[in-house]
Amino acid sequence: xPVREKPTFxxxxxxxxxxxxxxxxxxxxxxxxxxxxxxxxxxxxxLLDVRSDTSKKAVLxxxxxxxxxxxVPWYCDDPRQISASTRIQEALRLAGVPVARLVPTRDGDLxxxxxxxxxxxxxxxxxxxxxxxxxxxxxxxLVLARLHTAAVTDADAPxxxxxxxxxxxxxxxxxxxxxAADAAAVLEELLAPVERQAAAAGFAALPTxxxxxxxxxxxxxxxxxxxxxxxxxxxxxxxxxxxxDVAEALLxxxxxxxxxxxxxxxxxxxxxxxxxxxxxxxDAYEEVAPLxxxxxxxxxxxLGAVWVELTCLGxxxxxxxxxxxxxxxxxxxxxxLTGATAVGEPR
Amino acid sequence: MTALPAVRxxxxxxxxGGVGKSTVAANLATAFAARGVxxxxxxxxxxxxxxxxxFGVRERPAVRHGRIRPVVRGGxxxxxxxxxxxxxxxxxxxxxxxxxxxxxxxxxxxxxxxxTLVVDTPPGTGEIHMALADLLDVAAAVVVTTRQRMxxxxxxxCLAMLTRLGIAVPAVVENMAYFPCPCCGARTEPFPDSGLxxxxxxxxxxxxxxxxxxxLLPAMASGAERGTPSAPLxxxxxxxARAAFAALLDALDGAHRTAS
Numbered sequence: 210x211p212v213r214e215k216p217t218f219x220x221x222x223x224x225x226x227x228x229x230x231x232x233x234x235x236x237x238x239x240x241x242x243x244x245x246x247x248x249x250x251x252x253x254x255x256l257l258d259v260r261s262d263t264s265k266k267a268v269l270x271x272x273x274x275x276x277x278x279x280x281v282p283w284y285c286d287d288p289r290q291i292s293a294s295t296r297i298q299e300a301l302r303l304a305g306v307p308v309a310r311l312v313p314t315r316d317g318d319l320x321x322x323x324x325x326x327x328x329x330x331x332x333x334x335x336x337x338x339x340x341x342x343x344x345x346x347x348x349x350x351l352v353l354a355r356l357h358t359a360a361v362t363d364a365d366a367p368x369x370x371x372x373x374x375x376x377x378x379x380x381x382x383x384x385x386x387x388x389a390a391d392a393a394a395v396l397e398e399l400l401a402p403v404e405r406q407a408a409a410a411g412f413a414a415l416p417t418x419x420x421x422x423x424x425x426x427x428x429x430x431x432x433x434x435x436x437x438x439x440x441x442x443x444x445x446x447x448x449x450x451x452x453x454d455v456a457e458a459l460l461x462x463x464x465x466x467x468x469x470x471x472x473x474x475x476x477x478x479x480x481x482x483x484x485x486x487x488x489x490x491x492d493a494y495e496e497v498a499p500l501x502x503x504x505x506x507x508x509x510x511x512l513g514a515v516w517v518e519l520t521c522l523g524x525x526x527x528x529x530x531x532x533x534x535x536x537x538x539x540x541x542x543x544x545x546l547t548g549a550t551a552v553g554e555p556r
Numbered sequence: 557m558t559a560l561p562a563v564r565x566x567x568x569x570x571x572x573g574g575v576g577k578s579t580v581a582a583n584l585a586t587a588f589a590a591r592g593v594x595x596x597x598x599x600x601x602x603x604x605x606x607x608x609x610x611f612g613v614r615e616r617p618a619v620r621h622g623r624i625r626p627v628v629r630g631g632x633x634x635x636x637x638x639x640x641x642x643x644x645x646x647x648x649x650x651x652x653x654x655x656x657x658x659x660x661x662x663x664x665x666x667x668x669x670x671x672t673l674v675v676d677t678p679p680g681t682g683e684i685h686m687a688l689a690d691l692l693d694v695a696a697a698v699v700v701t702t703r704q705r706m707x708x709x710x711x712x713x714c715l716a717m718l719t720r721l722g723i724a725v726p727a728v729v730e731n732m733a734y735f736p737c738p739c740c741g742a743r744t745e746p747f748p749d750s751g752l753x754x755x756x757x758x759x760x761x762x763x764x765x766x767x768x769x770x771x772l773l774p775a776m777a778s779g780a781e782r783g784t785p786s787a788p789l790x791x792x793x794x795x796x797a798r799a800a801f802a803a804l805l806d807a808l809d810g811a812h813r814t815a816s
Contacts, residue, residue: 223648223649223650224652224653225650225651225652226650226651226652228652229652242655243653243655243656244653245656245660246649246653246656246660247624247640247657247661247664249619249623249664250619251619252619253617253618253619254617254618254624254640255616255640255641256637256645258645259641259645267652267653267656335622
């Protein structure tokens with residue numbers, strides 16, 4: 210899946226009466242007259258489009274049920290990819306992974322288009338957002354393992370790797386943010402050796418399975434007792450080594466900090482890495498789905514690649530401090546993640 | 557069935573922007589609260605919310621058990637889209653999202669035992685007003701205008717809408733009607749009195765509608781700038797403003813007694 214530049218939205222991610230009418234008709238819903246924009250899943254209420262502005266989203270009430278309507282974001286709105294990702298999502302749900310049910314259209318399709326915009330509608334899952342409770346982290350690790358052991362696959366999945374994705378993000382960073390050329394060069398320098406080391410460790414021969422592709426705290430909803438109620442946002446799902454999800458989960462749950470109330474990264478990331486938290490997550494994951502020796506050897510390299518990808522994302526969104534002094538912090542973090550004392554070493 | 561059936565809902569409307577609807581709404585709610593009425597203030601100007609500035613509020617409302625807890629200032633329970641996102645974010649919503657936000661701000665807010673809900677509405681006669689009339693059993697409306705012909709023309713439209721919706725208008729507030737000299741109290745009228753305001757009341761069959769003059773007061777303006785919600789907003793020590801808000805409350809209470 211090509212990594213693409215964010216387009217300019219002229220309609221402020223808005224949903225109008227035309228879309229409402231089309232949704233009601235296309236999905237044969239009972240009468241619905243509005244979209245609900247206020248989220249009540251945290252300690253403080255917030256707006257859906259404050260939480261995330263990558264695509265149009267809204268909660269919809271029809272009859273006595275609630276649904277979540279989501280435009281497939283620009284970076285993954287290729288019809289072939291949407292078909293694959295919705296099939297994967299549905300197969301995972303049928304395999305018992307807690308995934309929101311995609312509502313089929315009256316024609317039985319798992320996604321639909323209004324003009325050149327593509328949408329999915331799924332059952333609204335009432336849940337709470339992530340609060341960094343240790344039980345939430347543990348439940349996330351267990352669910353991620355279940356997602357991987359479901360052994361779902363799809364012939365049309367893009368089959369990227371963490372290394373191609375990282376390289377694509379660096380290229381996009383160069384194109385979109387010319388001022389970040391120095392940072393892009395540093396990231397490129399960091400990526401090259403871990404990619405070589407991963408190749409030498411047999412990364413290409415690792416088994417593949419359906420991966421979420423964006424497994425982070427904000428794509429999970431939790432119950433009151435801190436269990437995962439649903440995994441959402443499968444736009445980036447793919448069939449590839451599960452190390453992508455494992456690395457991304459370790460980074461987003463245990464390493465990276467976020468700006469309050471959004472999925473954007475905090476400008477200043479903490480350093481050093483909390484290795485105990487990383488170890489706890491990995492231990493919980495391996496209770497259900499132990500990594501093979503080859504996967505364990507490749508994990509630090511995958512961590513490095515996903516860290517590069519996420520750092521590019523942060524730079525593209527202007528989340529991160531780009532001062533020269535802070536670049537040093539990045540490099541130290543990268544070394545900690547990928548170095549000999551990193552998390553993937555055999556116990 | 558309408559939401560909040562046991563609550564007296566008072567809309568603050570005005571055809572033209574900038575005539576002082578939000579300031580009057582904030583003062584009115586504060587004045588109700590000062591009289592011991594359990595009062596809520598809903599900022600239905602979803603795309604141009606003013607209450608966060610008028611009350612000096614920045615905090616995002618808390619959520620408890622899936623319901624929004626209004627922010628309380630000066631004894632008034634407040635809810636506004638301005639509390640959900642800072643001013644760097646355009647709330648450029650279209651119809652169904654506007655209606656949905658309004659529904660959530662009425663239904664999903666824990667208004668508790670509020671007796672009177674003052675609703676600050678956006679200028680004009682638009683979708684929000686229609687949605688409010690659908691959503692709530694509106695007891696009365698206060699219409700805010702200035703003496704300018706530009707404002708009065710739109711005020712006529714606003715009154716026509718309220719008449720059509722069957723909403724009583726116990727008072728029209730003529731805001732910034734005069735400036736009292738701080739030294740001698742002499743009246744200076746910034747806008748000429750065309751007599752249109754009075755004619756407007758006749759036109760709308762406003763036998764029960766009272767015209768309330770509200771002076772232009774530096775203390776009131778600076779209170780709004782500072783975000784101080786209590787005494788200064790309610791007229792403070794200024795007798796003219798205090799009398800104006802007392803007259804407004806009396807008109808609303810009178811209409812309420814008549815209706816019930």
